[in-house]
Amino acid sequence: xxxxxxxxxxxxxxxxxxxxxxxxxxxxxxxxxxxxxxxxxxxxxxxxxxxxxxxxxxxxxxxxxxxxxxxxxxxxxxxxxxxxxxxxxxxxxxxxxxxxxxxxxxxxxxxxxxxxxxxxxxxxxxxxxxxxxxxxxxxxxxxxxxxxxxxxxxxxxxxxxxxxxxxxxxxxxxxxxxxxxxxxxxxxxxxxxxxxxxxxxxxxxxxxxxxxxxxxxxxxxxxxxxxxxxxxxxxxxxxxxxxxxxxxxxxxxxxxxxxxxxxxxxxxxxxxxxxxxxxxxxxxxxxxxxxxxxxxxxxxxxxxxxxxxxxxxxxxxxxxxxxxxxxxxxxxxxxxxxxxxxxxxxxxxxxxxxxxxxxxxxxxxxxxxxxxxxxxxxxxxxxxxxxxxxxxxxxxxxxxxxxxxxxxxxxxxxxxxxxxxxxxxxxxxxxxxxxxxxxxxxxxxxxxxxxxxxxxxxxxxxxxxxxxxxxxxxxxxxxxxxxxxxxxxxxxxxxxxxxxxxxxxxxxxxxxxxxxxxxxxxxxxxxxxxxxxxxxxxxxxxxxxxxxxxxxxxxxxxxxxxxxxxxxxxxxxxxxxxxxxxxxxxxxxxxxxxxxxxxxxxxxxxxxxxxxxxxxxxxxxxxxxxxxxxxxxxxxxxxxxxxxxxxxxx
Amino acid sequence: xxxxxxxxxxxxxxxxxxxxxxxxxxxxxxxxxxxxxxxxxxxxxxxxxxxxxxxxxxxxxxxxxxxxxxxxxxxxxxxxxxxxxxxxxxxxxxxxxxxxxxxxxxxxxxxxxxxxxxxxxxxxxxxxxxxxxxxxxxxxxxxxxxxxxxxxxxxxxxxxxxxxxxxxxxxxxxxxxxxxxxxxxxxxxxxxxxxxxxxxxxxxxxxxxxxxxxxxxxxxxxxxxxxxxxxxxxxxxxxxxxxxxxxxxxxxxxxxxxxxxxxxxxxxxxxxxxxxxxxxxxxxxxxxxxxxxxxxxxxxx
Numbered sequence: 001x002x003x004x005x006x007x008x009x010x011x012x013x014x015x016x017x018x019x020x021x022x023x024x025x026x027x028x029x030x031x032x033x034x035x036x037x038x039x040x041x042x043x044x045x046x047x048x049x050x051x052x053x054x055x056x057x058x059x060x061x062x063x064x065x066x067x068x069x070x071x072x073x074x075x076x077x078x079x080x081x082x083x084x085x086x087x088x089x090x091x092x093x094x095x096x097x098x099x100x101x102x103x104x105x106x107x108x109x110x111x112x113x114x115x116x117x118x119x120x121x122x123x124x125x126x127x128x129x130x131x132x133x134x135x136x137x138x139x140x141x142x143x144x145x146x147x148x149x150x151x152x153x154x155x156x157x158x159x160x161x162x163x164x165x166x167x168x169x170x171x172x173x174x175x176x177x178x179x180x181x182x183x184x185x186x187x188x189x190x191x192x193x194x195x196x197x198x199x200x201x202x203x204x205x206x207x208x209x210x211x212x213x214x215x216x217x218x219x220x221x222x223x224x225x226x227x228x229x230x231x232x233x234x235x236x237x238x239x240x241x242x243x244x245x246x247x248x249x250x251x252x253x254x255x256x257x258x259x260x261x262x263x264x265x266x267x268x269x270x271x272x273x274x275x276x277x278x279x280x281x282x283x284x285x286x287x288x289x290x291x292x293x294x295x296x297x298x299x300x301x302x303x304x305x306x307x308x309x310x311x312x313x314x315x316x317x318x319x320x321x322x323x324x325x326x327x328x329x330x331x332x333x334x335x336x337x338x339x340x341x342x343x344x345x346x347x348x349x350x351x352x353x354x355x356x357x358x359x360x361x362x363x364x365x366x367x368x369x370x371x372x373x374x375x376x377x378x379x380x381x382x383x384x385x386x387x388x389x390x391x392x393x394x395x396x397x398x399x400x401x402x403x404x405x406x407x408x409x410x411x412x413x414x415x416x417x418x419x420x421x422x423x424x425x426x427x428x429x430x431x432x433x434x435x436x437x438x439x440x441x442x443x444x445x446x447x448x449x450x451x452x453x454x455x456x457x458x459x460x461x462x463x464x465x466x467x468x469x470x471x472x473x474x475x476x477x478x479x480x481x482x483x484x485x486x487x488x489x490x491x492x493x494x495x496x497x498x499x500x501x502x503x504x505x506x507x508x509x510x511x512x513x514x515x516x517x518x519x520x521x522x523x524x525x526x527x528x529x530x531x532x533x534x535x536x537x538x539x540x541x542x543x544x545x546x547x548x549x550x551x552x553x554x555x556x557x558x559x560x561x562x563x564x565x566x567x568x569x570x571x572x573x574x575x576x577x578x579x580x581x582x583x584x585x586x587x588x589x590x591x592x593x594x595x596x597x598x599x600x601x602x603x604x605x606x607x608x609x610x611x612x613x614x615x616x617x618x619x620x621x622x623x624x625x626x627x628x629x630x631x632x633x634x635x636x637x638x639x640x641x642x643x644x645x646x647x648x649x650x
Numbered sequence: 651x652x653x654x655x656x657x658x659x660x661x662x663x664x665x666x667x668x669x670x671x672x673x674x675x676x677x678x679x680x681x682x683x684x685x686x687x688x689x690x691x692x693x694x695x696x697x698x699x700x701x702x703x704x705x706x707x708x709x710x711x712x713x714x715x716x717x718x719x720x721x722x723x724x725x726x727x728x729x730x731x732x733x734x735x736x737x738x739x740x741x742x743x744x745x746x747x748x749x750x751x752x753x754x755x756x757x758x759x760x761x762x763x764x765x766x767x768x769x770x771x772x773x774x775x776x777x778x779x780x781x782x783x784x785x786x787x788x789x790x791x792x793x794x795x796x797x798x799x800x801x802x803x804x805x806x807x808x809x810x811x812x813x814x815x816x817x818x819x820x821x822x823x824x825x826x827x828x829x830x831x832x833x834x835x836x837x838x839x840x841x842x843x844x845x846x847x848x849x850x851x852x853x854x855x856x857x858x859x860x861x862x863x864x865x866x867x868x869x870x871x872x873x874x875x876x877x878x879x880x881x882x883x884x885x886x887x888x889x890x891x892x893x894x895x896x897x898x899x900x901x902x903x904x905x906x907x908x909x910x911x912x913x914x915x916x917x918x919x920x921x922x923x924x925x926x927x928x929x930x931x932x933x934x935x936x937x938x939x940x941x942x943x944x945x946x947x948x949x950x951x
Contacts, residue, residue: 067841068841117850117853117854140752142752191710203907206903468839468840483837484837485837485838486841487839516839518839518840518880519879519880520879521853521854521855521856521857521860521878521879521880522853522857522858522879552806579879583806584804584806584879584880584881585804585839585880587839
């Protein structure tokens with residue numbers, strides 16, 4: 001098996017990192033596990049057994065499906081992350097957890113801050129390379145300062161101001177171009193930091209009330225191409241402490257990360273998944289057709305492992321939204337929400353042909369195409385949003401946005417100034433997206449329940465608001481199903497939830513979908529619900545279509561079939577809006593009018609809010625600013641569900 | 651947490667040769683041994699690595715690498731351990747530990763750190779937990795909550811007749827106390843727990859204004875209409891639970907966490923105060939008016 005061979009050929013890497021079991025016997029076991037697990041993942045993604053029986057008096061009896069959405073952030077950095085600390089964050093994991101569970105904390109710049117409402121779970125995902133290292137540089141650790149590079153960073157950081165800001169860029173670039181000082185990557189350095197990190201997670205994990213999911217970020221950025229992955233654990237510290245996190249010093253190739261994950265699971269009997277970072281800064285490498293590591297087309301083994309280890313994708317975050325790009329989806333008038341398409345982190349400028357390998361919708365389509373040749377879909381992922389904030393503060397609310405990194409926490413200059421200047425590429429702060437959160441349909445608020453929901457992809461992404469979205473697919477949904485009091489009861493009994501699979505189309509039937517969206521009580525009303533379909537046509541070409549399926553205010557589509565815009569009540573000067581337009585809930589059933597049972601397809605729901613003020617409007621109002629040309633005026637926040645796939649029988 | 655464990659987990663520890671060597675000092679024994687006189691006359695010291703220390707090196711390796719070190723790797727671990735210790739001792743013999751700002755700062759830090767562990771009185775007793783809870787009632791207070799019924803009206807469904815429809819529902823409720831409220835009004839998508847809810851919980855489902863208004867309505871009768879983020883409601887508070895200090899059994903974990911944190915933070919301070927009392931501190935005034943740097947002398951009594 002190739003899998004075994006690849007494990008052995010990586011032995012050099014393993015011997016260096018000494019993290020993955022390098023002997024072939026263990027690799028063989030790991031390989032077997034992979035295949036079994038893959039079969040499970042592909043064939044039975046729905047582990048929920050709804051058990052809906054004949055009606056009884058108690059409407060709650062017999063229920064065995066998730067009835068609550070849990071909200072969290074799977075991607076948050078603290079002072080243990082090199083770049084975050086260099087950028088000024090002083091808050092560590094403890095403050096991050098306290099903030100996420102609803103307590104008031106003081107930000108790195110002395111500002112009191114509290115979430116409007118608590119999150120249900122948090123993954124502190126500090127960069128594994130040199131975790132805790134920058135904090136040591138700031139403290140003047142004499143061993144580290146012997147290194148001339150570190151010493152020069154230290155001197156600059158101590159100067160403060162523009163010099164320090166320049167040093168932050170230097171630090172980031174050093175780690176994104178493989179030029180990190182070796183001394184900061186040593187295991188002896190990493191171990192005590194990791195132990196402490198796990199202890200803090202244990203301290204804050206409070207089953208039933210607040211979940212501290214253990215995780216870290218593997219930060220492969222060779223050549224500036226962002227291929228980061230967040231590794232999430234189902235397990236507690238007892239298992240997680242048995243292995244040091246995988247680092248880029250070990251390898252920058254995701255396949256080696258998967259190897260490490262297999263080794264971890266095999267040794268500890270634990271479970272981990274990896275969540276790919278928004279691909280918009282990967283310069284065409286996040287969803288490849290040609291494996292960048294080999295220069296050859298993807299293999300079946302790659303596909304098996306990719307979807308085995310990476311069931312989810314971070315489709316939206318502060319550094320841009322990655323659902324749909326207008327060049328790839330020219331007919332989608334709502335594409336390009338918070339698009340960042342100028343360069344990678346190098347910065348190497350973006351070429352148009354790179355986009356097709358960076359955006360979520362296109363990758364879902366590419367997955368269908370690759371499945372034709374590889375027999376397995378490597379990009380059959382569910383979607384979540386998260387912040388990737390480097391402030392210790394998981395903020396995704398427009399009105400209380402603490403930014404990407406601590407030097408862009410609220411102040412009178414941030415909205416009109418640059419986040420980063422890389423040569424002739426300038427990233428403006430106003431391009432930061434106050435996004436997003438991960439919504440998880442879980443049965444209870446525990447590590448296990450949240451992880452399992454993630455693995456079955458019963459999750460969705462939002463750009464910050466907490467709208468509740470149900471999405472079910474089946475063969476028998478009818479119009480009056482949308483009138484039921486509890487969408488879950490009818491949805492699970494007649495179909496599969498988001499993340500699920502449809503196959504074996506009954507003769508002459510098209511798939512039907514039940515979709516329900518309830519607004520965020522603190523947010524804007526709802527404009528519309530859309531179903532996005534992607535499929536392979538008879539020629540095997542990738543196609544997509546966005547259908548408006550239910551909308552507010554009794555609007556009528558125009559002669560071109562286009563639904564008129566919902567309107568805009570945003571008062572820019574006062575950073576307010578009114579909910580006079582839009583709906584508080586939208587619910588319908590929809591049947592695919594263009595279905596062909598021989599063609600593989602996926603469907604996901606996109607829920608749009610009415611326009612609300614962008615975070616820069618709140619800055620302008622509170623600091624008395626006039627925003628520079630180019631700053632967004634308002635935005636239509638949204639949710640993206642994980643898809644439901646239709647696969648024809650072979 | 652015992653002192654040794656705290657040391658093991660302390661991230662700073664592993665940075666400094668000094669720190670590592672101090673920790674290892676118990677596991678080492680060094681003595682000039684005349685019985686085993688070295689062959690070469692240059693050999694004047696003995697350095698012994700105990701089996702426990704070697705096992706520790708191996709265990710540490712196994713835990714992070716999923717396997718035992720090879721002989722060559724183990725030799726490497728031992729060599730670097732030996733090298734570190736020898737250089738450390740040579741440094742001491744040259745007096746390199748004296749007058750070094752970083753070492754001074756580090757040792758002071760270690761004392762603070764030790765102090766936190768020294769004053770740790772072990773697992774708090776029930777009585778101590780109760781006392782802590784009694785002295786910090788606000789930190790653990792259970793917020794007020796209500797048990798209620800509500801009837802939802804969707805403005806989109808009733809349009810112009812919304813006010814009329816809500817009034818007639820209200821009349822039905824007033825005239826017929828036995829009526830099942832679930833037969834009135836419209837479907838509400840958000841599922842309400844059957845236990846009581848706090849204002850914060852209500853706000854997360856219906857918006858903050860509604861939650862605040864609802865909380866201030868009178869108990870025991872149907873009232874409304876109240877506007878929420880989702881639509882209009884008739885509401886009735888059936889039971890109101892005031893804010894209260896919970897029993898220890900309800901919050902034992904949180905009280906323990908807070909108590910231990912307070913002990914930890916207070917310990918270093920208490921320790922410092924105790925040792926501070928041993929010193930007479932004499933601070934020389936600045937030599938000249940322009941002096942920027944203050945000279946501080948601490949004299950041992």
